[in-house]
Amino acid sequence: MAAPSRRKFLGRLPLPERTFVADALRTETVGGVLLLLAAIAALIWANTPISESYDALRDFHIGPASLGLDLSLQHWAADGLLAVFFFVAGIELKRELVAGELRDPKAAALPVIAAICGMAAPALVYLVVNIAGGGSTDGWAVPTATDIAFALAVLAVIGTSLPSALRAFLLTLAVVDDLFAILIIAVFFTSDLNFAALGGAVAGLVLFWFLLRKDIRGWYVYVPLALVVWGLMYNSGVHATIAGVAMGLMLRCSRREGEDHSPGEHIEHLVRPLSAGLAVPLFALFSAGVAVSGGALGDVFTQPETLGVVLGLVVGKALGIFGGTWLAARFTRAELNEDLAWPDVFAVATLAGIGFTVSLLIGELAFSGDPVLTDQVKAAVLTGSLIAAVLAAVLLKMRVRKYRALFEEEERDEDQDGIPDVYEQDNPEYHLRMAEIYEKKAAEHRRMAEVTGASSGGGDRPA
Structure with missing residues (x-):
């Protein structure tokens, strides 16, 4: 009896999945570059003589106090704009579950286990450092998250053409990572509950689900309802971004007969640029502006809380995901x-x-009662992310020729039919088209040789 064939890991993606991943990552890459620019702008602004204007703008309050929404601009960015980011994350997760890498339990096991280990190891590293150093264990969740947009921005900067399978693996890791980050925020960073507001938010979500099931169309129905649900969720004590991911998970992401795109895919296509191009960069602009000096950078590697974050991101993430x-x-x-x-x-x-x-975001939630430590932890996140980016750039550059060759092979389309040749190699019609193309090229070469021979006026013509 023949042994069962082993399942391929990081093999070639199906063409529809490859197309979707390429489109999604293209938007994320652009958003990542904007995110990078916003973070740099915040750091420069917060470390210049006009830093007081940065603090004044970040702490400027706006919103209806009667509704409990008189918030600072920094608060609006963290609770409001990031709800859009988590809404897109919810759609991504739903799509992965019904049509992507997570729909097959056997195929999903590997990236899910990798993502879980990639969150557990950084948390463990943080806890070990802080228990040994007598620091606060409240920030254990800070180094557990992966920022897919920032990671792709680094890829764009260093110019590495990763094969689609590696990019899809990174995207799937980030989606699962986002799911567990959402659960961490919901479970561990929920303040005293206002059950009336929470009940109203749940009722709003039920109505949102009911309207979707009845195929009610129109942004003018869903956008006002989403704003009401968000406001109620914020006032309930549950972090308001949970409303975003809940609504994203409710969208239908499976295609019906005759549909080119599911409603979830269509809405994600519309909202993703808003998330990647506006919401996340503005959050970075209001959150990444921390004072950086020689002494502050030294503290990052001497205080247990900040050292735990740096080691968690650089060591914990790499060993956890790889292991x-x-x-x-x-x-x-x-x-x-x-x-x-x-x-x-x-x-x-x-x-x-x-x-x-x-x-x-988790750093702000974990140390909300200590502004000084909050800024130090933010500096540690920036430092750890920078170190991880540099190390990854070095490792990826060592294999850049191999990646480029694989990427070019994936993109090659000699018959110019819009479908990469690697997806047609088992198709007899493809080989017939390629034979015709090669014959036309050979005939063209023969004609050119005849013209060249005639113009030189010498030698016998080939038969």
């Missing part, structure tokens, strides 16, 4: 794609140590 992936592959009998090697997985795991958006 979880290797163990899961071994015990699920998954075979690594022959075009890649385990150092490639380690490089991606190191890249996942870039924690920015959600790490900054």
Whole structure:
């Protein structure tokens, strides 16, 4: 009896999934560059003689106090704009569950285990450092998050053309990472509950779900309802971003007959640029502005809270994701794609140590009663993310020729039919088209040779 074939890990993606991943990551890359620019602008602004204007703008309050929404601009960015980010994350998660890498439990096991280990290891590193150093354990969740937009911005800057399978693996890791970050925020950072407001938010979500099930269309129905649900969720004591992810998960992401795109995919296509291009960069602008000096940077490596964050992002993330992936592959009998090697997985795991958006948010929540420590933890997030980015850039550059060759092979489309040739190699019609193309090229070369021979006036013509 023949042995069962081993499942391929990081193999070629199906064409529809590859197209979706490419489109999603293209938007995330642009958003990541904007995020990077916003973070740099915030750091420069907060460390110049006009830093008081930055603090004044960040702390400026606006909103109806009667509704409990008289918030600072920084608060609006963290609770309001990030709700849009988590709404997109909810749609991504729903799509992964019904049509992506997570729909098959066997295929999902590996990235899910890798993501869980990639969150547990940084938390463990943080706890060990702070228990040994006598620091606060409240920030254990800060180094657990991966910022996919920032990671892709680093890829864009260093110019590495990662194969689509590695990019999809990074995206799936980030989606699962976002899910657990949402659960952490909901469970561990919920203040005293206002049950009346929470009940109203739940009722609003039920109405949102009911309207979707009845195929009611129109942004003018859903946007006002979403704002009401968000306001009630904020006043309930549950972090307001939970409303965003809940509504994202309710959207239908499976296609019906005759549909080119599901409603979830369509809405994600519309909202993702708003999230990546506006919401997240503005959050970075109001959250990344911390005072940085030689003494402050030195404190990052001497205080247990900040050292735990840096080591969690740089060491914990890389070892957790790589170790979880290797163990899961071994015990699920998954075979690594022959075009890649385990150092490639380690490089991606190191890249996942870039924690920015959600790490900054959790840092603000974990140390909300201590503004000085909050800024120090933010500096640690920036420092750890920078170190992880540099290490990942070095590791990826070592394999850049291999990646470029694989990427060019994936993109090659010699018959120019819009479908990469690697997806048509088993199709007889493809080989017939390629034979016709090669014959036309050969005929063109023969004609050119005849013209060249005639113009030179010498030699016999070929028969």
